[in-house]
Amino acid sequence: MNRYARQERIIGTAAQSRIGAATVRVQSTSNAEASVEARYLAGAGVAGLRGSDRPSLDEARALNSGVAVQVDQPPEPRPGAEAPSWTADLSPSAAAFARGALLALQTLRASSRRLPDRNGHGAPERRQPGSAGDLANERVELGGGHAPKPEGAGLPLDGQVGARAARGHHRGEHVVEGHADDGEEQAHEE
Amino acid sequence: MPTSSSDARRKKVLVVGVGGLGCPAAEVLARSGACDLVLVDDDVVDVTNLHRQILFREADVGRPKVLTAQARLRHLAPAVTVETHRARIEVGNVLQLVAAVDAVVEGSDNFPTKFLLADACRLAQRPLVSAACVGVSGTALLAGGAGAPCYRCLFEDLPLGEAPNCATAGVLGPVAGIVGALAADLALGALAGSRAPGTLLRFEDGPSGPRFRESRIAPRSDCLLCGPRRRIRSLDATRYAGPRCEDP
Numbered sequence: 001m002n003r004y005a006r007q008e009r010i011i012g013t014a015a016q017s018r019i020g021a022a023t024v025r026v027q028s029t030s031n032a033e034a035s036v037e038a039r040y041l042a043g044a045g046v047a048g049l050r051g052s053d054r055p056s057l058d059e060a061r062a063l064n065s066g067v068a069v070q071v072d073q074p075p076e077p078r079p080g081a082e083a084p085s086w087t088a089d090l091s092p093s094a095a096a097f098a099r100g101a102l103l104a105l106q107t108l109r110a111s112s113r114r115l116p117d118r119n120g121h122g123a124p125e126r127r128q129p130g131s132a133g134d135l136a137n138e139r140v141e142l143g144g145g146h147a148p149k150p151e152g153a154g155l156p157l158d159g160q161v162g163a164r165a166a167r168g169h170h171r172g173e174h175v176v177e178g179h180a181d182d183g184e185e186q187a188h189e190e
Numbered sequence: 191m192p193t194s195s196s197d198a199r200r201k202k203v204l205v206v207g208v209g210g211l212g213c214p215a216a217e218v219l220a221r222s223g224a225c226d227l228v229l230v231d232d233d234v235v236d237v238t239n240l241h242r243q244i245l246f247r248e249a250d251v252g253r254p255k256v257l258t259a260q261a262r263l264r265h266l267a268p269a270v271t272v273e274t275h276r277a278r279i280e281v282g283n284v285l286q287l288v289a290a291v292d293a294v295v296e297g298s299d300n301f302p303t304k305f306l307l308a309d310a311c312r313l314a315q316r317p318l319v320s321a322a323c324v325g326v327s328g329t330a331l332l333a334g335g336a337g338a339p340c341y342r343c344l345f346e347d348l349p350l351g352e353a354p355n356c357a358t359a360g361v362l363g364p365v366a367g368i369v370g371a372l373a374a375d376l377a378l379g380a381l382a383g384s385r386a387p388g389t390l391l392r393f394e395d396g397p398s399g400p401r402f403r404e405s406r407i408a409p410r411s412d413c414l415l416c417g418p419r420r421r422i423r424s425l426d427a428t429r430y431a432g433p434r435c436e437d438p
Contacts, residue, residue, distance in 0.1 A: 007361070009359060009360025010359075010360040040242075040367060062248065062249070063240055064248065086404075091374075093221040093222040096221075097368075098368050098372070101367035102364070102400060106400075108364065
């Protein structure tokens with residue numbers, strides 16, 4: 001089976017192709033978060049990863065040898081790019097993991113749509129074929145061989161499958177106290 | 191929570207299912223240094239696991255998940271003891287495994303295992319964090335001991351018919367990672383007494399962006415497992431008959 005099959009069921013094959021052509025920068029400013037972010041991005045099949053933490057990039061490449069990696073300067077802090085406040089309520093190890101995964105999710109969302117988010121995160125870098133900086137030249141093609149899916153059948157990260165499934169097996173009555181749609185909810189800003 | 195060498199015994203957390211949820215949960219728990227781990231899974235690493243099970247590497251494909259995860263966690267957190275059982279959770283082994291630990295995190299992808307663990311944890315009076323994730327959303331619920339709501343207070347019984355899982359509906363790796371981290375946080379909170387039983391955390395990457403929600407469930411008076419007229423007082427294998435996903 002195609003190693004990205006479970007992801008493609010959510011985002012579609014066209015979005016997966018865009019992710020597979022994207023070289024992205026690891027945004028995390030701490031090594032603990034960068035390790036998580038880089039591994040999820042590599043697992044998702046990006047073409048290339050740039051980052052400042054060499055061990056994180058090596059871990060990512062061990063997870064997916066098709067990913068070209070390049071050590072780069074640390075990312076500059078971006079205004080308005082703080083982690084969502086709910087992660088501050090988690091234990092330190094859970095918060096670091098969640099933040100790294102959130103940044104990977106943000107980058108995948110942007111890469112699959114070919115659009116950066118409003119903070120500029122995750123914008124795939126424009127490749128210059130044949131140039132010295134063309135990380136795609138190092139890329140090993142992976143996956144493929146599966147039936148293409150119409151683009152409209154899997155809009156990038158549209159949330160419908162998950163929302164239905166999460167409600168899926170409740171039966172009868174249950175009590176859920178408060179906070180469902182009030183101020184307790186916190187959206188991660190993009 | 192024991193954190194010093196003078197503690198008589200370090201706390202132990204059982205992680206059932208070393209998959210998309212169990213990998214991040216185990217990594218977070220190990221990195222916390224607050225507990226030792228017991229991993230249970232009977233599966234081997236498959237290439238289709240790698241997009242979300244980030245404890246593993248391409249070189250691990252074909253190897254038992256518990257042994258691969260053990261080696262990786264020992265590298266990440268050398269002070270943490272990681273015990274492994276390459277086995278499937280069943281009526282015959284669940285109570286012994288649950289009774290030997292202080293809390294349980296389950297990230298299995300089939301309802302028979304989820305309900306079996308829910309019942310066993312209630313009978314053994316152990317806190318259970320039950321995590322589930324499919325598509326772009328997931329939940330983590332902390333079910334507690336006596337007097338606290340249990341898993342069946344929210345999810346009464348096994349679903350009728352087929353339910354979607356990550357093999358049929360797909361899943362995004364980072365979403366599973368976030369939910370796994372939330373599950374580990376609930377387990378750490380249960381050990382420390384800082385998280386209330388019945389806490390339900392939900393994460394969803396919706397059309398308008400990621401959303402996090404925290405709520406609390408209450409005990410249900412007609413619950414089969416913890417209500418005043420409860421009927422589940424032992425583990426009966428026929429109660430957990432149902433389809434099991436081959437790829438947790």
